[in-house]
Amino acid sequence: MRVLAAMSGGVDSAVAAARAAEAGHDVTGIHLALSRNPASYRSGARGCCTIEDSNDARRAADVIGIPFYVWDLSEEFHAEVVEDFMDSYAAGLTPNPCLRCNEKIKFAAVLDRALALGFDAVATGHYAVLTENPAGLVEMHRSVDAGKDQSYVLGVLDQSQLRHSLFPLGDTPKSQVRAEAAARGLLVADKPDSHDICFVADGDNAGWLREKLGDRAPNDGGAIVDDATGEELGRHEGTYAYTIGQRKGLRIGRPAPDGKPRYVLDIEPVSGTVRVGPREGLAVDGLEADRPRWCDVPLAPTPAGPAVLEGEDVTVQLRAHGAEHRARVVVSGDPAAPTDEHRVDVELLEHASGIAPGQAVVVYAGSRVVGSATITATRRVATRERAGAPA
Incomplete structure (x- = not known):
């Protein structure tokens, strides 16, 4: 199988590429140049996508023994991720740019280009597990390393994208990945993980937005x-x-x-x-969301009524690395309309706290990722109680 390995310059994507090559695939490494000004996208362990990262990825590809290229997707990244981030904050929303990047860049622009070039799949260093069920559908499950699980930010992927994706690290704890990188002679074995938003180099979101929004602020x-x-x-x-x-x-x-x-x-x-x-005013017992994306079987309303997902193992996650909350999920809208035009209502069986419109709600059935939607409104317990509604 011809595999395109997306290599960020970090340890995870380097080991993922090495495993894909060791499995016998014909692997080509690529690094995504996402910044118009690479020097501005990193400070210490913050961010990614710099010339330093590109050089680290190239050295890792040399050690693995695979071809390596740099793809300039800076224009697409700015339009789909950076502009969306600014527009969302200007509208009072709290977006997740990593999730948006996965949806629009890594598993749309990159995967589309890879398939057009004759590749069969894209491999990344994300921590999630893919399996095929008896019906022939590809299921995405949580990583075995709960602390590194990235299924939340991958909840935007649909079946057509999952069929052409490889996550070689999903069954391995991060500590073992670093040890394997060292054993393979990869110099990124001890490189710190990147964190925060890659295009806000110093982590000062408010300062960055103040500078960039201009007359929108x-x-x-x-x-x-x-x-x-x-x-x-x-x-x-x-x-x-x-x-x-x-x-x-x-x-x-x-x-x-x-x-x-x-x-x-x-x-x-x-x-x-x-x-x-007060802190107790942050408690939320329900939320509304739109633009759902389903990973395997689409949940869509029928002429008989809305689609309902409930049961002991139905949970939602409301932020990256956040807790799971038991929930009842109802999908409604015009049955004839496209799935992403439907509405999602989530009843939280356990209160959540500090949830903001713009964030993603990702739905799980056990460890399996069902799909995601963008939160448009929350139902605060304190507001309902003041209005005399039952808690």
Whole structure:
């Protein structure tokens, strides 16, 4: 099988490429140049996609003994990931750019180009497990290393993409991957993992957004108000600097009457209002989502009614490396409409905390990834209780 190995310059993708080659596949390594200015996308262990990373990937390919190329996808990355990130924050949302990158770049632009060039599959260093079920469908499951599991950010992949994907590391703990890299003579064996958002080199999301948004971030900002009383507690320069669940950097200037910390509970980008309150105000018992993408069998409503997914093993994950929550998932909409136009309603059987519109909800049945959708609204327990609705 002809395999294109996406090599970031880190240890995971290097070992994944080596395993694919050792399995007898005809492997070609590629590095994705995603930055218009590579020097700006990394600081220490932050980010990726730099000239340094490209050189590390090339050296790893040489050790493995496979051809190596660099693909410039910086324009696509900026349009699909960076611009989406800015637009989302300007709209008061909290996006996940890694998930967007997997959907639009690594498993769309790259995979499409690979298939056009005659490759059979793309191999990456992601931690997830692929299996084929008796019906011939490819299932994606959680990695055996729970601490490194990346099935959440892969929940956007559909069956056609999973059929042409290889995740050689899904059955291996990270510690063993590093040991294997060292044994293979790969110099990236001890290279630190990248973290945070790759195009925000110093990790200062608010500062980066303030610089990039320009006239989409009005200087007069808006009010910071108490969620329960409506009292104005302070002013801010732009809602882009706040996320649901944020505690630090609120710049209110005076403590709550009970002396406890305040948290961002809600963001209203149109009025510019940021609502704050106690930690318990972050509790959420339900959410709405749109643009679902299903990994194997599409969940779609029928003329008889919505599709319902429930049971003891149905859970949702609401952020990368977040906890699982037991849930009941209902998919509704016009049965004749495309799947990604349907709506998803999630009833959380266990309260979640600090969930923001723009994040992804990924649905699981046991360890199997069912699919994902983008959160558009949450149902806060405190708001429902104040309105007299049952908790």
